[in-house]
Amino acid sequence: MVSEENTSKAEKAPEVSERHQQRMQKLKEKVDARIEAAQEDKGLLLVLTGNGKGKSTSGFGMVARAVGHGLTAAVIQFIKGGWECGERNLLQNAGVEFHVMDTGFTWETQDKAKDTEAAQRVWKEAKHLLSDESVDVVMLDEITYMLTYQYLDLDAVLDVIAQRPPHQHVIVTGRACHRHLIEMADTVSEVNNTKHAFDNGIKAQKGIDW
Template sequence: MTDITPEEAARHQQKMARRKALQDAKVASKTREKGLLIVNTGPGKGKSTAAFGLMLRALGHGWKVGVVQFIKGTWDTGERRAVERFADLVEWHVMGEGFTWETQDKARDIAAASRAWDKARELMARDDIRLVILDELNIALRYNYLPLEEVVATLAARRPDLHVVVTGRNAKPEMIAAADLVTEAALVKHHFNAGVKAQEGIEY
């Protein structure tokens, strides 16, 4: 790119040495380990996708992972097919029956959400599982398909080393209050608005 003068190189080195000292002190000040409640919410894309990226990282460390999908139906997705290579480590439960406008049956949606929550509690109680992903749980709570207070209390009472990821837009304030890490995905620009359709490998 551009040539760097010796003075500039030295200034950069000094600045970065100071930054490293600050960074090291910051890292040293964090000492606790803790199973996290992670919430991925907001109207943007990538909430479930980030959860599955975290799953991949955990799988790389040989962790067992449990996944419960609260809304998505049984259709085939790339992520589900990909985890077939981790059949020894992943338990994946599709408990939803599709979007509310697909089922058009409120009682059936509520029953599906209850079964999904039972499965979630079962996975969280298993001490061989270190990460549980509750995909679109926020949606089920938004529609009042599950008792919010009980769900949040159960998540808060998880064992100290269990990490749980909850996804879905419109996370309830009570869920955010209970969480350790909350990321809100904002949509800046979307290709659907330019007439591009949902494509294999990207949207599913």
């Protein structure tokens, strides 16, 4: 015997389904309208900042996506260049050009003159890439530290990014991104730190953290 409760649910099912369809139709109309309104085609400046883990990883994901679509990409690595980089191992084999500061973390070198010289060296390569119309995507990994420590001139960096080829996308990663870069950016994502294994004494894991 079918219970009264099950009978009631069966009777209401068409009504529930119709309300759901109506809600989804309204949502679709809103999404379609936004898609229709977004017709500008341009190179984007994307900023990935915040204190959480995953900023560079997200940037490398976009580089991989671009390469998967046949775009040309290049990466400038600041700060962490002294470490082996799994993404670099993979993407170089896919034709992605890399230029690496290769001094490691600034608290390890403790040599501002050396770090400034290294930053200026790879920034020179970045400027070349940011003026090259054949390069579709340029990732400036951890460049925010270079601006915080004043190894690079903020106005010069902003000007070069602003003057890049119109179709070229630029990905900026690193903590404490300068407000002027954030204001210039088309897309800004902040990665927050809720919990990190390192805080509980777990060492960085190959293939996950580096």
